[in-house]
Amino acid sequence: MKIREIIVVEGKDDTVAINRAVIADTIETNGSAVSQSVIDQIKLAQATRGVIIFTDPDFPGEKIRHTITAQVPDCKHAFLSKEKARPKNGKGIGVEHASPDSIREALKEAHLMTEHTHSEISQQDLLEAGLIGGSGARERREKLGLLLKIGYTNGKQLSKRLQMFQIARDVFIQAIMQIKQEEENE
Template identity: 65%
Template sequence: MKIKEVIVVEGKDDTKAIRRALDADTIETNGSAVSKETIEKIRHAQRKRGVIILTDPDFPGEKIRKTVSDNVPGCKHAFIDKEEAMGKGGKGVGVEHASPEAICLAIKATHTLTEEVKEVITKKELLDAGLIGGMHAARRRARLGQLLKIGYTNGKQLHKRLMMFQVSRKDFLKALEKVRQEEGQ
């Protein structure tokens, strides 16, 4: 599969994993302290071809994602689930450990942030649905993030990410229903 956009990744091992899965160009951030020069490269790529951010499903990866999207508006976002990015023997988590199939699925399910953010699902609804607080909230959020292709979030981030990606009420309720069915509720 040939990708028009340039994919932003963390390092050279991520680039190797991308190239095993896709015909695509990458820009490596080389860690979470993204340099001004790298931001300029990403801005240029965004103007010319578009950008997809695909970082590790961990805290540093989310920090990089936020830094890039704060400085380069209009980037698309792709997410790989933690389970799919787990190293052999549970050692490490990252794009470099993901299968070519997982990478392709993440790229196909990219999201573009919207400038106009409106609240479709309220925080109260998230609380009532057992996605914030409670014993199994983290597990429910993780599964919901997989189904909606928005990545894993903590309780505070979930509302923001749902708004950021303008997840529709219909899609949210459909995913929530699947989470409940899987739990036997």
């Protein structure tokens, strides 16, 4: 599988993992303090071939994602669940630990995030769905992120992430129903 866009990853080990899964070019940020020269490379890549941001599902990975998005809009975003980003020994988390199949699936599901001024999904909807302000909210947000392929986010950022991916209300409701069904079956 060959990827046209250039994939932005955190480091060399991520590049190695990407190359085990697909044929693609990468840009490495070399940590969460993304330099201006790396931003310039990403801008050029976006203008010529397009970019997929594929960072680790942790705080530094999200920080990198936000830094790049603020300066280079219209990049696609690929996400891995924490489970798929853990090594067999359970120590650490990152793209470099994911299986080639998991990497291919995440890249295939890459989404474009756009600024959206109005969301069909209100804060009240999030509260009623048990995604914010209650016990089990974190776990439900993790499940929602997996189902919608938008990655995990905290309660404060969930509404913004749903807007950026332009998740339709009916898709959101269907995902919440699936999560509630799974909880009833546990």
